Amino acid sequence: MCSTCGCDQPGGITITRAGLDTVNFSPVSPSSLIQPQHHHPHTDYTRVIELEQNILEKNDRQALHNREHFQQQQVLALNLVSSPGSGKTALLERTLTDLKGKHAFCVIEGDQQTMNDANRIAATGVEAVQINTGKGCHLDADMVHRALHQLNLTPQSILFIENVGNLVCPALFDLGEEARVAIISVTEGDDKPLKYPDMFASSQLCIINKIDLLPYVNFKVERAKEYARKVNPTIEFLELSTTLGLGMTSWYQWLEKKLAAKARQLAENA
């Protein structure tokens, strides 16, 4: 059975580099019945095995592996999470265009279907890999690991991982990122942080996007911030309009700050 959605197909995940043919991956199927070992006679007894094992350990282990890889390569990996339509891809397009030549970038795009987002990124001249999760609602560390094998990640670059548009499920899955960036747009409700607390609790930065539309909507920036701080007292905020280019400098400064902190940390450990 497919481990993503439970359908009877062997697995619906595809990982494709923009401009290349699709590669199909079947997730490891755990569904085969284990055949009993018949070289000894059955004795009919049961035994309790105390496991105390974290259910997501496999994902966490893979995430740790990804994180070590990023550390070695001095790559700043950011996990971008939001509802669909908040402007994640537009933010990346603008960022990649504005910072062209200043930094090396790579992008991993997560969506249920289509190559659209990876193609939009590739159009800016940045290497992009698309993960199509099929019926799946989030990226996991293993998908990111496989996608990494299709990217030429250069040392000291910035890797953006654009997660599937969903404020629930991606919260639970560590991808090995340095920081999680939650994006809300002002066309959504300003109570999103209260409605989806896990996502905002696990993010380090909250970007409030489409602020050029504030005069037309009932979104109160201060209220959204207050709600997000209830869930996560240390979360940082940036207010942007990616289409008009408002506030972009603060975002680029935030990226620089993260890069500098990473370099400092590496120097200390060296």
Next chain:
Amino acid sequence: MHELSIVMSIVDLAEEQVKKHRARGVDRIELDIGALAGVEFDALDFAWNAGVKNSVLATAQRQVNRIEGKMRCMKCGKEFTVTEPFQPCPDCQDYLNEFLQGKELRVKSLTMKF
């Protein structure tokens, strides 16, 4: 529906253990799941039936220990029970709390058939 991924991870884990111990199957599985673990219990029930089909857990009895959320206020030190991850301290209304328990997501034990 990340609950299905969680069920499939549990199935993986159980199959690993059955292989390791050369057991015939699993009679019973005991899970610890925290109230703040981000898991919808109804969705988990629904995903369970689909996820364990044809696996070593197909006929296993499942026990879920639901662990309540607990926090400690970092201002006044009060320990209190929460149902949401962002509840303020009932005494001083502060939101800066230290998390104590409720995010568990683990297989506590497996009863194996030999």
